[in-house]
Amino acid sequence: MNDIYNNITAVYGDAPPEEPARQLYFIEKCRSIVEKEEKRLGRKLKKCVCTFGCQMNAHDSEKIEGMLEEMGFADSKSEENADFIIYNTCCVRENAENKVYGNLGMLKHLKKSNPELKIALCGCMMQQESVINTIKEKYSYVDLVFGTHNLYKLPELLFSCLSTGKNTFEILQEHGKIVEDLPSVRHFRYKASVNIMYGCDNFCSYCIVPYVRGRERSRRPEDILNEIKALADDGVLEVCLLGQNVNSYGKGLDCDINFAKLLRMVNDIPKIRRIRFMTSHPKDLSDELIFAMRDCEKVCPHIHLPFQAGNNDILKKMNRKYTKEDYIALTDKLKSHIPEIAITTDIMVGFPGEYDVEDTLDIIRRVRFSGAFTFIYSKRTGTPAAVMENQVEPAVVKKNFNRVLETLNPIIYEINKEKTGKTYKVLAEDYSDHDPGLLTGRLEDNTLIHFKGSGNSIGKITNVKVTDCKTFYVLGEEEV
Numbered sequence: 001m002n003d004i005y006n007n008i009t010a011v012y013g014d015a016p017p018e019e020p021a022r023q024l025y026f027i028e029k030c031r032s033i034v035e036k037e038e039k040r041l042g043r044k045l046k047k048c049v050c051t052f053g054c055q056m057n058a059h060d061s062e063k064i065e066g067m068l069e070e071m072g073f074a075d076s077k078s079e080e081n082a083d084f085i086i087y088n089t090c091c092v093r094e095n096a097e098n099k100v101y102g103n104l105g106m107l108k109h110l111k112k113s114n115p116e117l118k119i120a121l122c123g124c125m126m127q128q129e130s131v132i133n134t135i136k137e138k139y140s141y142v143d144l145v146f147g148t149h150n151l152y153k154l155p156e157l158l159f160s161c162l163s164t165g166k167n168t169f170e171i172l173q174e175h176g177k178i179v180e181d182l183p184s185v186r187h188f189r190y191k192a193s194v195n196i197m198y199g200c201d202n203f204c205s206y207c208i209v210p211y212v213r214g215r216e217r218s219r220r221p222e223d224i225l226n227e228i229k230a231l232a233d234d235g236v237l238e239v240c241l242l243g244q245n246v247n248s249y250g251k252g253l254d255c256d257i258n259f260a261k262l263l264r265m266v267n268d269i270p271k272i273r274r275i276r277f278m279t280s281h282p283k284d285l286s287d288e289l290i291f292a293m294r295d296c297e298k299v300c301p302h303i304h305l306p307f308q309a310g311n312n313d314i315l316k317k318m319n320r321k322y323t324k325e326d327y328i329a330l331t332d333k334l335k336s337h338i339p340e341i342a343i344t345t346d347i348m349v350g351f352p353g354e355y356d357v358e359d360t361l362d363i364i365r366r367v368r369f370s371g372a373f374t375f376i377y378s379k380r381t382g383t384p385a386a387v388m389e390n391q392v393e394p395a396v397v398k399k400n401f402n403r404v405l406e407t408l409n410p411i412i413y414e415i416n417k418e419k420t421g422k423t424y425k426v427l428a429e430d431y432s433d434h435d436p437g438l439l440t441g442r443l444e445d446n447t448l449i450h451f452k453g454s455g456n457s458i459g460k461i462t463n464v465k466v467t468d469c470k471t472f473y474v475l476g477e478e479e480v
């Protein structure tokens, strides 16, 4: 796609050219528009940020919310009461896209009853030309659209939209610079996500991500470390280092760094107590990284290691660059160096030509996963798999998908059951959403726990005895 969707023509004479100063300037400009509107209406303006998709998007939404908050927008829990609605979209699977279109249809009514309402779309879906065309044709009431490569420009784009009253579209084909130090909020007080790299170069044949998130690029280690130190000073105990493929962190930087070295550096930050990361690609998981995980006492004994499918022909057609035997050997190696490690994974069912899932079931039984995200293959236009022969009938896919769940879930349950009666260190995050009489948190191996405990323990790492288990979480009691 050419950058033909760039309709930002205004030149703002006094705006600084360099970032982040430029966006901070536009935040102020937007703030004065917001203040004027507030005076006119006699109330605060409210924003509603809706996130679809992965943890990367959830973290991007923290940045979006941070910038909007600086402009003076208050929070609206629902779309109905908002003056500005933004959907941060996902396109990894078709149903994520359909949800966005469905919701957009409903927003049309809101816009009718409140013509002042501004609607914005951003994120992965917007990087596709066909989506932009659909929005222009069918959803012309959308005011602002931008993509993954210019999220940092939200203040400038929103200012253009608010000051001209015109629809504003800017989708860039290529990523530009990584812009640091823009405002952000945190969805959790004691844990935070930190991007260490953006994009993906793996081109798995079913996956749209490399096309919509661009080539791999790593943040500089000093920027990452400074961000984590500031988070630690602000009370954060646990960080999750985020990237589509963290194991190839550092490629292309002009300093001697890789992911294993970065982990060791983060491990040295005094007030940080726990380090997590995701996602790892099996083909890039080096011995050096396994040793860093083993040696760094703050790195949690958990790895999210998607295997997708077990059959070697399918793995080859997926362009995953490992075999079933490689994957099992790798997980054996992880277990031998880090015996308490919990391994979680992503599994996809129904890739073209995958008529049975025997090898997938074999991996599940042999590796014994503590958790898994399971997906039905979704055809993504523009990927090599979309034009492969042997697309599998939905009924066969459904049957195979159920077999995967029937094999997987009892194992996850058994692993949780083995924890019953034992005591674990838990970071108490908050009161439970489901039962405010309980606290909620995670064991070091990432198992979710709801437990009876003192509210004073929130924000602390505390000992909790597991008393009961379900498939997707365990229950417990704090030990005093």
Ligand code: 5AD
Pocket (backbone or CB within 6 Å): 092, 093, 206, 207, 208, 306, 308, 346, 347, 348, 375, 376, 377, 378, 379, 380
């Ligand atoms: N269909 C279904 N699942 C997909 N994923 C990526 N692309 C597709 C697709 N076309 C899954 C993979 C990946 C996770 C983030 O999403 O399992 O690991």
Ligand code: SF4
Pocket (backbone or CB within 6 Å): 200, 201, 202, 203, 204, 207, 208, 209, 210, 244, 245, 281
């Ligand atoms: Fe997609 Fe593969 Fe990259 Fe993961 S590693 S984002 S599945 S292309």
